[in-house]
Each structure stands twice: as C-alpha cells, then as structure tokens.
Amino acid sequence: MKLPSSFPLVKHQKLGCGAVNERSRHLVSTMAEPTNTPIPASTPVPASTPRSSSPLQQYSIPSLTPNATTATIPLWPSTTSSPDTATGKPQRPIVLHIGDPIKYNPDTYAEFNAAFEVIRPPTPERERNELIRALKEKRWGHFSAIFRPFWGTGGEMGRWDAELIELLPSSVKVFASAGAGFDWADTKLLGERGIIYCNSGLAAAEAVADFSVAMIISAFRHLPWCMNAATFPYLTSSSDARSTFRECHARATAASHNPRGHTLGLIGFGNIGQQIAAKMGNPAFGMKIAYYDVVRKPAAVESELRATFYEKLEGLMKVSDCVVLCTPASADGRPIITAETLGYLRPGTRFVNIARGSLVDEEALADALDSGVVRAAALDVHMDEPSVNERLVRMATGLGFDDRGQHPGRVMLTCHNAGGTVETHVGFEELSMRNILRVLRDGGEAVTPVNLHWLREKKGV
Numbered sequence: 001m002k003l004p005s006s007f008p009l010v011k012h013q014k015l016g017c018g019a020v021n022e023r024s025r026h027l028v029s030t031m032a033e034p035t036n037t038p039i040p041a042s043t044p045v046p047a048s049t050p051r052s053s054s055p056l057q058q059y060s061i062p063s064l065t066p067n068a069t070t071a072t073i074p075l076w077p078s079t080t081s082s083p084d085t086a087t088g089k090p091q092r093p094i095v096l097h098i099g100d101p102i103k104y105n106p107d108t109y110a111e112f113n114a115a116f117e118v119i120r121p122p123t124p125e126r127e128r129n130e131l132i133r134a135l136k137e138k139r140w141g142h143f144s145a146i147f148r149p150f151w152g153t154g155g156e157m158g159r160w161d162a163e164l165i166e167l168l169p170s171s172v173k174v175f176a177s178a179g180a181g182f183d184w185a186d187t188k189l190l191g192e193r194g195i196i197y198c199n200s201g202l203a204a205a206e207a208v209a210d211f212s213v214a215m216i217i218s219a220f221r222h223l224p225w226c227m228n229a230a231t232f233p234y235l236t237s238s239s240d241a242r243s244t245f246r247e248c249h250a251r252a253t254a255a256s257h258n259p260r261g262h263t264l265g266l267i268g269f270g271n272i273g274q275q276i277a278a279k280m281g282n283p284a285f286g287m288k289i290a291y292y293d294v295v296r297k298p299a300a301v302e303s304e305l306r307a308t309f310y311e312k313l314e315g316l317m318k319v320s321d322c323v324v325l326c327t328p329a330s331a332d333g334r335p336i337i338t339a340e341t342l343g344y345l346r347p348g349t350r351f352v353n354i355a356r357g358s359l360v361d362e363e364a365l366a367d368a369l370d371s372g373v374v375r376a377a378a379l380d381v382h383m384d385e386p387s388v389n390e391r392l393v394r395m396a397t398g399l400g401f402d403d404r405g406q407h408p409g410r411v412m413l414t415c416h417n418a419g420g421t422v423e424t425h426v427g428f429e430e431l432s433m434r435n436i437l438r439v440l441r442d443g444g445e446a447v448t449p450v451n452l453h454w455l456r457e458k459k460g461v
C-alpha cells in the first residue's frame, strides 16, 4: 500500500499581518473531526478514522495504521507539462485561490506559485451571485483546483452545493481547504464529479484536543461557577461579591472531582479523538478511555491509547462519566445527541462538544441538565452560530442555586474557538498547498482527502 510521505506541516514563518482574526472566522463550516470515512446517510453516528501514519507522528501518536481510504487513489496525471497551443510554452495548471493571501509559509507558496498559475479573485467575485456569474462565463478558464487556505475568508459564497459545483469546469480535480469540518461543501457531489476534497483537520487536531482538555476539566471542576462567582458580582451591584466568593469557595468542593479514574467516552476516534485520549489518559490525567466509532481502530491504536471500543453508541454512553463529541457533522445534518441518546446516560454524566452544533439537540441537552442526568456541559459549537441557546446561557451565567438545588455555572460556553490558534492556521495553509501540489504537480495521492470513497464509487473502482 502506497502512503503519502510526511510533509512539513508547521513552519513558523510569519509574513505580514500575523494573527488571525478569530472573530471573523467563517461560521458556516465549522470545526469537526477530520475523517476519511464515508458517512452513509443511514448511519446514525458519523465515523472518523485515523489518517495515514506519517503526519500524525509529529503529534506523538505513533502506531496509527494507514487508513485504507487514503491509499491507491485514482491518480490524476500531472498536468504541468502540457504545452499552450498558441505559444508552445508549458502551461501551468490554474489554481483558483479563494480568500486571503498566504501569510505563514512563503517557501511552500513559492513552490506552489512556480507550479501553478494562481488566480485570486477579489472578495466581490467570491460573493455567491458574482461567483455564479463568473463560473458561467468561465472567467477563470479551465482551472484545475480550488484552494482556500484560511478559515476566516474564502467562504463568502456560502455552501458549495449543487448550484455551485455543477458550474465547475470538468478540469477541476482537487479542492483543498482550511478547516477540519467540511460540512460547507457537498463532498459527495464533488467526489461524484471526480473532485477530491481535502480538509485540513490534521492541522487543527492539537489545538482542538488542547481545548477539549480544558473543557473536560471544566466539566469536572465547574470552572464557569468558580470564574463567574469571582467576577460577575463586580459587573452588577445586585449581589454581594464577598458572599458570592465565599459560597463558591465553600460549596464547589463538594461538586468537583478529579478526572482520574473516570471513564472518558469519545464519540469519534479520529485524529482529534485520539489526541484527546492521549492527553486525558494515563499517565497525564489518568482517565479510562472508551470510544465509539463506525470504524473500529486497529489493535495497535487501541492498545497504545488503552482505549476500549464500543460497538454501539448506547454502550459507550452507558459507561461514560464524561462524553466528548469529536466526530464530523452527520451527512443528513441530524443530531446524534437527542433526548433518546441522552437517555442512555447515567445520572451525573458530563458532556463536551467540540465538533459541530448540529450534532446536538440543545433543548434536549438543556432538559438533561435540568434533570441532573447531565451534571455539567461544555460547548464550543452551537446549533445556530453565532447565536447561543438561551437556556444554556442561563445555566452558564447564573450565580444562584436553582429550585432543584443545582449549583450555578454548570455549563461552559465558548465561541467556536477550539481549533483557533496561529499554529492551526499555519498548518491549514501548508496542508492545503501540499494537497494540491501532491495531486496536480506530482500526480500523487492527496494527503488528507475526505471523499475518495465517492470518487471510487462513481468510477466503480
């Protein structure tokens, strides 16, 4: 089996403006676990699978077996040598670059620019209507790739659905984008049209896993309660800051636990799930690791991470003390955390979502928090971003005990920040360029494709 060789994912060369404007991140396509696995429409819970071994080694998770779906992709011939009929000069494939210019990886960009003719339409041409007009007019000719290196820009046209995809010229072979999540593009339809979609989840995995650690600890130690009690009284004159502080200091102890010895139930065990397991298991936090995924991981991965596989979501939820959602959005957009699946939990379980808001029925979660089935939750992603569920906000921000005796601050809410670090963005750029270079220039395998099964299915391979 041929594997992609390793690539230099993170280079810390910073050009120009540097820090990424997190608030401007595009909220249509959001962070989720990268996967190479098809999510059949009939499958209730999406899967995630490990990537090929080499890029993951930099994250110190060795012994991951290559994912079968990354091997033996139907290769596209390198197109760099075909001569221009008018000039006789070698013609470089055209890459449509949507979004901001490259900031962090000048060397790779020089290589990229030498291999391709890069066209970067200005923002107005990326707005949906104008983009449709441009595609109909074939304004950018027979381009071969779409390249979106950043998450905060390049999403102006909204979702890449049939309306846009059907206008793409047949010359397009690869679409490489920033972002772990790929619900902003119909990757099935792209695959059926012979276009490989590559995400950049690998570049975000460490940041998301780190953030998840904070959220898991928050759920065990009730950080929102501790933080709100120390600060909120100073924002209003309605409460006595000293007594709020004292009450939290005295009472949070009885509600707080060390994660050690508790079972962490990971829904999705791809790059992010595995990194969370590595960070929260032994020897660091000492949690027992359990996971559910549509595709069971190789024995070497399970043994290295001391992870126990559950074949059914129900089984995993029943044994977990803290459930973490780290799986891509369902292909059909349906939630997997519902009143029914929350019903599998033992009372007092914690819940963390760093994947996609669409995976959670937030009203059902609020009910479960009300009843105490869920003791604490931490949500980085939300159903209706940038809005946040008001019941959950009340649970996150209250200072008093409720009429069921539940303490305040049982929910931590953040603004889809888990993957948002400079290092992630450095990796997004690099990985997107590497994917296109690999496929178009080298005639090789994409590094992080997510839809090869649909290409194969269409080709009957």
Ligand SMILES: O=CC(=O)O
Pocket: 029, 030, 031, 032, 151, 178, 179, 180, 181, 182, 204, 419
């Ligand atoms: O939301 C961000 C991502 O999917 O990487």
